[in-house]
Amino acid sequence: MDFKEKMMAAAEEKRLANVGGNAVTELQKQLQAHDEGVRLQDQEKKRAEMGLAPKKTFNIHDKLKALKEKAAEEDQKQVEDPYTVKIRKLTNEVTEKELTTIMLQFGEVTRVKIPMDEKTNRNKGFAFVTYK
Numbered sequence: 551m552d553f554k555e556k557m558m559a560a561a562e563e564k565r566l567a568n569v570g571g572n573a574v575t576e577l578q579k580q581l582q583a584h585d586e587g588v589r590l591q592d593q594e595k596k597r598a599e600m601g602l603a604p605k606k607t608f609n610i611h612d613k614l615k616a617l618k619e620k621a622a623e624e625d626q627k628q629v630e631d632p633y634t635v636k637i638r639k640l641t642n643e644v645t646e647k648e649l650t651t652i653m654l655q656f657g658e659v660t661r662v663k664i665p666m667d668e669k670t671n672r673n674k675g676f677a678f679v680t681y682k
Contacts, residue, residue: 631680633660638676640664649677658682 563575594604637649646662653659661680664673 633682634678634680636676636678640673640675640677642672642675644673644677646677649679653679656681 597603597605635653640649644664646664649664650659650662653662658681659679660682662677664677666672667674
């Protein structure tokens, strides 16, 4: 919005304030929200007519909540192998060899596995260490 548009909007708002005050401005906001809702409904109808699936909306709060629930669920899972330890919050620089040398102080290590992310080729932030 450039300076001229801002000045015109301010003059219009001042004019409306003299007529009906905040009630008129609030009604304008409600009308704009309604128009946006109608526009979105029209878009969804067109998508349905073309045979496309409804457009998904992304909500970061829902995604974070789902991730926290998944992490809590993983924490509650009982360990199937009593000799395997899951290590979390690893940095991306840690290698299996380094982790093996660190974990040797707690006993004889038979296997170390750090799952890697295929897309970024970095570790996923956790590892599994199996002791003898």
